[in-house]
Amino acid sequence: MKNLQRVGAISLVQVALLTLANAAIAAPNSIYVANEGDSTVSVVDIATFRPVRNIQVGRNPHNVQLSPDGKFAWVTNDGPHKPDGNTHQDADKHGQTTESSGGEIWAIDTQTDRVVAQIVVGVHPAHVVLTPDGSQAYVTNGGEGTVSIVDLQAQKVIATVKVGNYPHGIRISPDGKQAYVANLKSGTVSVIDTASRKQVAEITVGKGPAQVGFTPDGSAAFVSLSGEAKVALIDPRQRKMISKVGVESVPIQVYATPDSKTVIVANQGSKANPGKTVSFIDIATRRVVKTVETGKGAHGVVVDERGDRAYVSNTYANTVSSIDIRSGKVVATTPVGEAPNGISVLP
Template sequence: MKKYLVLVVTTLLLLSSFLAGCSNAKDERKDKAINDKSENASNNSGDQFLFTANEGGSISKISVKNLKVMATFKMDGLVHNIQVSPDGKVVGATIVPNMAMHGDDHSTMDMKGKAIFFNPKTNKLIKEVEVGNHPAHIVFTADGKYVLVTNNEDDAVSVIDRSNYSIIKSIPTGKGPHGFRISTDSQFAYVSNMGENSVSVLNLKTLKEEKKIQAGKTPVTTGLTSDGKTLVVTLNKENALAIIDLSTGKMNKVKVGIGPAQVYIQADNHFAYVANQGTEKSPSHSLTKVDLKSKQVAATIETGLGSHGVVTSPDNKFTYVTNMFDNTVSVIDNSVNKVVKTIKVGKTPNGISIMPK
């Protein structure tokens, strides 16, 4: 478990030179594209894209139509989490400096990370924002007002004003905040606190922690149904998914694979998909499909080694899973619960996100 925590918390990424051959002038950097390997990086008309955050120092941009990597953005650092905004206009990623990876005692490091934002179609940089120590996950509010970033070693969440990409608030959370989701009405964020087995409920009107929910051992990531009534939490040390009725507080736990990491609820709220990572020495290689109505496992799907990040297509037909120790993405046909394509991406893929239709 210790190795897992080190991997999750410390292999996040910083992009200190996000642009290829850019000058030091900030106004010039906005006119440059990310340092990528593609020949026609901006020729994206009519396509939809997946993005993976690769801890080996890159972002992969994948065509949903062709299931091929269209561009690889090289980073001077390690990328952990990545998210496309609900309107599809911006991609955000969390970054930690390479210098923070040196030494054994990561808890003593004082190295501010960054959130970076770029245009998913043109690959142009929009903004770099310094956040807290070891930023983990990044999520946009659906109303377009805020972007939130969990800072794992600061026990806080940075609130970024999307209109100008300035930090307007740091909200204290529980210990070791990591993965989270925001309600579709943009009113609440549910942040898993890996260091204290709780979920912080943040009120985005008051920008304060409203309460904590005791979820179970080592909560890694949360998911939330679109009606805001059901919360799901991956419990890494329990090999389980907690399903919580937010109106009553009643909790059910469903056994999944070994070492669950991320969870994603498909658009119609029927199924939650849990990526089972395991550890680097003993990696898991499965995705657990959980029926949220019956609270039963509907299917267990074979993936690559170290399944971590997961997202479903907006039409619920496919699920995409990053396999950290295979450097691949598994494409799963949800109608048959089988992998139909495996895509080679950058080294140690972690977070994954998809553009809306």
């Protein structure tokens, strides 16, 4: 595993210190969107809901996650562009790409919107999340069935955990003790104990689990089942699936509201038959209570910390939509880069 490379003017020591710092949030009015089709990350101003800039990153950036202090946006990608432009990609049935070489996570400084660091992880990294204290990153490596655990102060991978086949979405529980991993081609959710850095359970859920999540109070977990147009609800105490709720075609990302009452689900559909809706699931009744139309290929979804807005990336429309959660209406849509996927807003 090669060491973290220095990029730009910020030194490695500064990157580490800034990552762990508890200073004020750096960019309180921005959304970051990973555009897999043109290898950029779009920055959208929340106040005007207009794109501010596109940042060039590595090949095929799939997911972006802001650090808890808001100072960095971490992006998964397949590494730097090759000089000849040949990436040797093969698309799988979900529209993802696989690579024969290792991937990376890159850090964007949200003060300057410059790439300041790169860390090598595993083959075809899909999603990255950070621990609540911001000291570690967990990265799913879809091409090799592992999760890389990255120490952000030491600037290196400190553990590699074997999970299911083609791990994709990942979230860490609110107490920081467990990481749930959606194994897209195994039909399971892996449970990683963050203290021992080992898989301690594997929960059978259904076809094509794409992304997982937790309610902020930790009482419930959930996973989108892209292969059967459903969302599975999980009891995290028993580590057991308790129910399935039908949504629309090819649900991908899922996110809970801050009050822990609602799960919002982006229904992507396929390129030939794009989905363009977001489902609102009431956790107590386990029913869809609202369906909102956004744009073609609704893929990524995130909710702001107040629970006022949900932001959805529309991967086939190359746009991001803002939904007023109370009214259930789209209040703004803006163009971003090509094939937007992962999306993150400051906590």
